[in-house]
Amino acid sequence: MAEQRQGLTIKQLLSEGVALLENWSETAALDARILLEHVVGMTHAELIIRDQEPVAEAQKRAYLELLARRAKGEPVAYLIGEKEFWSLPFMVTPATLIPRPETELLVQYLIEHLAHGCRVVDLGTGSGAIAIALAKSRPDLEVWATDLSEAALAVAKANGERHGVRVHWRLSDWGAALTGIVFDAIVSNPPYIAESDRHLQQPALQYEPRNALVSGEDGLDDIRKIVRYAEGALTPGGVLVLEHGYQQGPAVKELMTKAGFCQPQVLYDLAGLWRATCGCRPTAEERSDSNEKV
Template sequence: MNVLHIAPGTSIGALLHKPPLDPLEARVLLSHALRLSRVQLITRAEQPLGEEDARRVAALFQRRIDGEPIAYLVGEREFFGLMLHTTPEVLIPRPETELLVELALQYLPQGGRLLDLGTGSGAIAVAIAHERPDAQVTAADTSVAALRVAARNAERHAVTVHFIESDWYAAVPDVAFDVIVSNPPYIVSGDPHLSQGDLRHEPIDALTDHGDGLGALRRIVAGAPARLLPRGWLLMEHGYDQAAAVRAMLAADGFSRVQSWRDLAGIERVTGGVFDQRG
């Protein structure tokens, strides 16, 4: 395997104009490695790299060529207008998940309580708390490492989120919520995408339920009625071909106003419903 070498004395401009990888990715990695803004990269295009900088840039470029996600290499990713710490212990926040945040904000009443199950990096919970400081936001995850990342993101953006270590609802406080949201593992076990692209490097338990992809969604739906206030909403992200199955789950468990919403790519990405039946 060829190992990338960048000679000391190579100019920043040379790496910008003929990078060994995608030009946009090259700019992001150069900016990170050299601690320069995008504008500074341009204004200092003639600046030669010293030995240490050349070695650092080459190492980052090589790791990207080998497939490591940009978000893990630079340690952050933008989500809902916020820069979030991102490590290999958590899923990389993705633009399609912003739909879940938008819907939660739409249905969360003033001063309401929201529960985010499987919070990971805290992207959903932190974004909602940032937009709605009046809300009481609780976020749960089984991964202690993920909760540390999520807490860093809450601190970074000066928002209040109550984080708890919990296997779905198991350790969630015995209170009722106005909205429950979740972006759970929903990829089918053995799906070839799990061994491709960025997914190869992301935490496997946050991607798949090691079954038919609906296991976590079933648990979330089954436990939601006991945790929702009357007319409270359950909103869940799911796979591109799972909307009909999730709608059926919700209807079978007594939810009303069951519907799916499409992301910017036109894919049914989020499904939810209201639970207002009490025995």
């Protein structure tokens, strides 16, 4: 086999990679290409232009090892140590959740709705994706971010330095370490999968940190904690933006409403699913109006 592999071109090796993954991944062609780009240090365009060049033996071995790991379900982002979010590259490790495209909804909403100079905190920042995307897109914002995991926070800080943004990073269980600080906006993509959810059996999720995925029997334990924290940590008129499961929208909206948040808004993802809910802490005038109605 070793002799047969000598002299394989980029094009031939890529074809072999796709063949090895097509029974294991729904995105075999994409996965095989990204892994090969990572191993040979080329962009997509370079891979096309130089597809007749031979691949060094060490690179072939490294590529085949990554393909074997991918075939077992390990996410591509962990294999290459990177994931794009908000058109920015982010370092990811098994200590952090892999950023999802739907989470960009939260960033987009805040960019469009926050006034100049607002103070915002990203609770449970993980790789720092939300906080860094906000700081990069809106340098006028005062951005804070917390995480309970020292390893995750180290990744977030490294990503912040990579993108040259200023974020106030804090090791904290949600907002516990932020006593006395009030925010104009609180945003979070917290754990929201129920302990018994069958989706946890998916191969890819076996590799992500469980404490970033699972939150009690109904998946809402951490959302309840964040809502309680936000009641006292938001300025009047401040906004709470929470990502959640597409079937949890009504429950999250009810939690916010019972906590006194007003003007609840629904954010839908590209598939038309209820992916996030926003609520505002009432102003003194709104509280007065509410009391009069009662």
